[in-house]
Amino acid sequence: MTSLRAEPLIREDQLRERVDQLAERIVADLGTETPLVLAGLLRGCYVFMADLARALCRHGADIEAQDFIVCSSYGDGMTSARKLDFRMDLRTDIAGKRVLIVDDIIDTGHTLLAITEHLQAQGPEMVRSVVLLDKPERRETRVEADYVGFTIENLFVVGYGLDFAQRYRDLPYVTVVEEGE
Numbered sequence: 001m002t003s004l005r006a007e008p009l010i011r012e013d014q015l016r017e018r019v020d021q022l023a024e025r026i027v028a029d030l031g032t033e034t035p036l037v038l039a040g041l042l043r044g045c046y047v048f049m050a051d052l053a054r055a056l057c058r059h060g061a062d063i064e065a066q067d068f069i070v071c072s073s074y075g076d077g078m079t080s081a082r083k084l085d086f087r088m089d090l091r092t093d094i095a096g097k098r099v100l101i102v103d104d105i106i107d108t109g110h111t112l113l114a115i116t117e118h119l120q121a122q123g124p125e126m127v128r129s130v131v132l133l134d135k136p137e138r139r140e141t142r143v144e145a146d147y148v149g150f151t152i153e154n155l156f157v158v159g160y161g162l163d164f165a166q167r168y169r170d171l172p173y174v175t176v177v178e179e180g181e
């Protein structure tokens, strides 16, 4: 049996504030002069990316395209399959472009590593990454995201785009899935 922890791990107001801070830092680092391509990893990124893109806009970023990659490393459960299943690639030509990968969470790091290598091979000027959540305890690779919203413990979380067997993406906050007896 699984159940959701009633108390949010990260509340809506905390998400809003942190997303704004991330956008501010990204714009401070990357500037407002050179256009940026956002490359989101569906499906988990969609809520975060929608909020982040608008926060970047408020802070003056020049976003020339928002595109998506569909891949999954998890099946319907809570354990990592360690193998990336690519289902849809970017439609944008990123050669010579500045690309910001947007993902929901970095766990083992296999996804971010594979996607970074995949995009680097297309000749962009630069690739950076932003993740809402980071579970450093679980890392199996040497990859780190350039920008991290929140560092969390080794917990399985849902909400704000993150699912458990496709449910709970619509929760406006992040909470923990708990295994019961």
Ligand code: 5GP
Binding pocket: 044, 073, 074, 080, 103, 104, 105, 106, 107, 108, 109, 110, 111, 112, 155, 156, 157, 158, 162, 163, 164
């Ligand atoms: P990694 O390749 O870093 O192990 O896994 C990254 C992907 O695993 C994330 O993009 C996300 O889809 C999924 N994932 C990892 N941890 C969690 C979690 O706590 N909750 C949910 N819903 N997905 C997770």
Ligand code: MG
Binding pocket: 041, 042, 043, 044, 045, 103, 104, 105
């Ligand atoms: Mg994901």
